[in-house]
Amino acid sequence: MVQLKQIKLLTTEYNQFILITEQVMGLVRESNIKNGMVHVITKHTTTGITVNESLECLESDIEEFLTRLVPEHLPYAHARMLPDYGSTAGNPTGHLKAHLTGNHCHFVISDGDVLKGDAQDIYFCEFDGPAQRTVLVQVIGE
Amino acid sequence: MVQLKQIKLLTTEYNQFILITEQVMGLVRESNIKNGMVHVITKHTTTGITVNESLECLESDIEEFLTRLVPEHLPYAHARMLPDYGSTAGNPTGHLKAHLTGNHCHFVISDGDVLKGDAQDIYFCEFDGPAQRTVLVQVIGE
Amino acid sequence: MVQLKQIKLLTTEYNQFILITEQVMGLVRESNIKNGMVHVITKHTTTGITVNESLECLESDIEEFLTRLVPEHLPYAHARMLPDYGSTAGNPTGHLKAHLTGNHCHFVISDGDVLKGDAQDIYFCEFDGPAQRTVLVQVIGE
Numbered sequence: 001m002v003q004l005k006q007i008k009l010l011t012t013e014y015n016q017f018i019l020i021t022e023q024v025m026g027l028v029r030e031s032n033i034k035n036g037m038v039h040v041i042t043k044h045t046t047t048g049i050t051v052n053e054s055l056e057c058l059e060s061d062i063e064e065f066l067t068r069l070v071p072e073h074l075p076y077a078h079a080r081m082l083p084d085y086g087s088t089a090g091n092p093t094g095h096l097k098a099h100l101t102g103n104h105c106h107f108v109i110s111d112g113d114v115l116k117g118d119a120q121d122i123y124f125c126e127f128d129g130p131a132q133r134t135v136l137v138q139v140i141g142e
Numbered sequence: 143m144v145q146l147k148q149i150k151l152l153t154t155e156y157n158q159f160i161l162i163t164e165q166v167m168g169l170v171r172e173s174n175i176k177n178g179m180v181h182v183i184t185k186h187t188t189t190g191i192t193v194n195e196s197l198e199c200l201e202s203d204i205e206e207f208l209t210r211l212v213p214e215h216l217p218y219a220h221a222r223m224l225p226d227y228g229s230t231a232g233n234p235t236g237h238l239k240a241h242l243t244g245n246h247c248h249f250v251i252s253d254g255d256v257l258k259g260d261a262q263d264i265y266f267c268e269f270d271g272p273a274q275r276t277v278l279v280q281v282i283g284e
Numbered sequence: 285m286v287q288l289k290q291i292k293l294l295t296t297e298y299n300q301f302i303l304i305t306e307q308v309m310g311l312v313r314e315s316n317i318k319n320g321m322v323h324v325i326t327k328h329t330t331t332g333i334t335v336n337e338s339l340e341c342l343e344s345d346i347e348e349f350l351t352r353l354v355p356e357h358l359p360y361a362h363a364r365m366l367p368d369y370g371s372t373a374g375n376p377t378g379h380l381k382a383h384l385t386g387n388h389c390h391f392v393i394s395d396g397d398v399l400k401g402d403a404q405d406i407y408f409c410e411f412d413g414p415a416q417r418t419v420l421v422q423v424i425g426e
Contacts, residue, residue, distance in 0.1 A: 002319045002425055004394050035144045037181060037282065039321060039390060043401030045337045051245050052237055053187045057219035061234050062241055064219075069211065069353065077341035077348075095342055096349050103335050104390055106181060106246055108280045110146050115278055117185030136399055138392045140321065140425070141144055141282070177286040179323060179424065193387050194379055195329045199361035203376050204383055206361075211353065248323060248388055250422045252288050257420055259327030283286055283424070 003031040003139045011129035015067070015097075017059040018124045020135065024107075025114055027137045034112045036141010041104040043136060046094030046128035048101030054121040066127075070096045094128030101125055109141055145173040145281045153271035157209070157239075159201040160266045162277065166249075167256055169279045176254045178283010183246040185278060188236030188270035190243030196263040208269075212238045236270035243267055251283055287315040287423040295413035299351070299381075301343040302408045304419065308391075309398055311421045318396045320425010325388040327420060330378030330412035332385030338405040350411075354380045378412030385409055393425055 005027045007020055020040070028038050042049050052058060076092035105122060108115040124135055147169045149162055162182070170180050184191050194200060218234035247264055250257040266277055289311045291304055304324070312322050326333050336342060360376035389406055392399040408419055 004319075004392060004399075035146075037280065039392070041390060041392060043399070043404065045335065045401070045403045050241060051187065052241060055220065058234065058237055060219045061238065065212070065238050065241070070349070077344045078339065092342070092345050095336055096345065099334060099336060099346055099349070100242060100384060102244055102386055106183060108146060108181070108183060108278050115146075115185070117187070117276075119187045120185065134401075136392050138321065177288075179422065192383060193329065194383060197362065200376070200379055202361045203380065207354070207380050207383070242384060244386055248325060250288060250323070250325060250420050257288075257327070259329070259418075261329045262327065 001033055001142060003033060005137045007135040007137060009124060009133040009135065011126040011131055011133060013126065013129050015063050016126040016129055017062065018126065019054055019121055020124050021122045024122055024137055028109055028114055028139055031139035033109060033139045033141040036109045036139060038107050038109060038114065039104065039138045040122060041136045042124065043134045046091050046098055047133060048098050048125035048127065049103055049105050050101050050123050050125055051105050051120050052123060053119040066097045066100065069100065091128040097127040143175055143284060145175060147279045149277040149279060151266060151275045151277065153268040153273055153275060155268065155271050157205050158268040158271055159204065160268065161196055161263055162266050163264045166264055166279055170251055170256055170281055173281035175251060175281045175283040178251045178281060180249050180251060180256065181246065181280045182264060183278045184266065185276045188233050188240055189275060190240050190267035190269065191245055191247050192243050192265050192267055193247050193262050194265060195261040208239045208242065211242065233270040239269040285317055285426060287317060289421045291419040291421060293408060293417045293419065295410040295415055295417060297410065297413050299347050300410040300413055301346065302410065303338055303405055304408050305406045308406055308421055312393055312398055312423055315423040317393060317423045317425040320393050320423060322391050322393060322398065323388065323422045324406060325420045326408065327418045330375050330382055331417055332382050332409035332411065333387055333389050334385050334407050334409055335389050335404050336407060337403040350381045350384065353384065375412040381411040
C-alpha cells in the first residue's frame with residue numbers, strides 16, 4: 001500500500017530550521033499503514049531535510065556551522081548572470097548547504113508507531129528563503 | 143512483506159567507527175525476503191550511518207576530517223547549561239558530525255543477495271560515546 | 285512489485301558530475317510501476333549520488349567546495365602503502381568527498397510520474413576517476 005501527502009511551508013527567513021515531526025507523524029497515522037516506512041523528501045535544491053535534536057541552541061549551531069563551511073563572500077561561479085533566468089543567481093550557498101545536509105529522511109513504522117529515537121526530530125531546512133516550499137511524505141507498507 | 147530487527151551496540155570510544163555489515167547481511171538472510179530493500183537507520187542524533195571502504199587508515203582519516211571541520215574548542219551555543227537536562231550539554235560536535243554523516247543507508251536485495259559493491263561496508267559512527275546505541279534494520283520486499 | 289536495473293558509466297575525469305536524471309526516469313517508465321519509490325544507489329565508495337540543480341556553474345561550485353573542504357595535499361593516513369593492494373592508495377580525498385555527498389537518492393512515483401521538483405536533477409558524482417562505475421536503480425511499488 002502506498003499513500004502520498006504533501007506538507008506546504010512558507011518560510012520567512014534566509015536560513016531557517018522548521019520542525020515538521022508532528023506533521024509527518026500525523027500523516028503516518030492518517031495513512032492507516034501499520035508496518036512499513038515513511039519517506040520525507042523535499043522538492044527543492046536550496047533546502048534540506050535532516051534529523052536532529054530539537055533545541056534552539058543546536059539549530060543556531062548547525063546554521064553557524066554551515067555558514068562557516070559555506071561563507072557568503074566567496075567568489076562562487078553560480079553568483080553571476082544566468083541568461084536562462086534573466087537575472088543574477090544569488091543562492092550558491094543554498095545549493096552547497098543542501099549538498100551537505102541531504103534532501104530526505106526515513107523512519108520505520110512498526111505496529112502503527114513511528115520508531116523514532118527520543119531525541120530525533122525532523123527538520124525542514126531553508127537555505128534560500130523566504131520561499132514557498134513543498135515536502136513529499138510517502139508512507140509505504142501494509 | 144516487512145521484517146524489522148535491531149542491532150544493539152555498546153560503544154567504547156568518544157568517536158568510533160564500528161562495522162555492522164555482517165550483522166545487517168545476517169538479518170537480511172533471516173528475513174527470507176528475496177527481492178527488496180534493506181534500510182539501516184540509527185535511533186540517535188549524535189551518531190551516523192555511512193557506507194565506505196573498511197580500512198583502518200580510512201576510519202582515522204574520516205575521524206580526523208570530521209574533527210577538522212567540527213573542532214571541539216569552538217564556542218558552540220549547545221555547550222551551555224540546559225535547564226531541561228539539569229546539566230551542561232557537552233556534545234554539540236556530535237550533533238554536527240551527525241549532520242554531515244547522515245543517519246541511514248540502504249542496500250538493494252536481489253534474488254536473496256545484498257547488492258553491495260566490493261568496497262562497500264556499513265559503518266555505525268559514534269560521535270558522543272561511550273553509549274548504548276540501537277540501530278533499526280528493516281527488510282521490505284517479496 | 286520490485287524492478288531492478290543498472291546504469292553503467294565510464295567516467296573520464298578525476299572529479300566529474302554526470303547527470304543521470306533521464307536514464308532514471310526512463311527506467312521508471314519501463315518498470316510499469318505507477319505508485320511507489322525509485323531508489324538510486326551507487327556501488328562504489330569514492331563516488332556519490334546527489335540531487336541538485338543542473339547548472340555548469342553549480343557543478344564547478346560543488347567541485348571547488350568539496351576540494352576546499354578536502355584538499356589533496358593533507359597528510360591522510362590512507363595515502364600510504366597498502367599491503368593488501370600491493371600499492372599505495374592515492375584516493376583518500378575521494379572517500380571523504382563521498383562521505384560528505386552520500387551514496388543514494390530517492391524519488392516518489394505517483395500515478396506513473398516521478399515527483400521531482402522543477403530544479404531537481406540527479407547527479408552521479410565521480411571523485412576518483414576515470415573509472416567504470418555502476419549505479420543500481422530499484423523501482424518498488426504497485
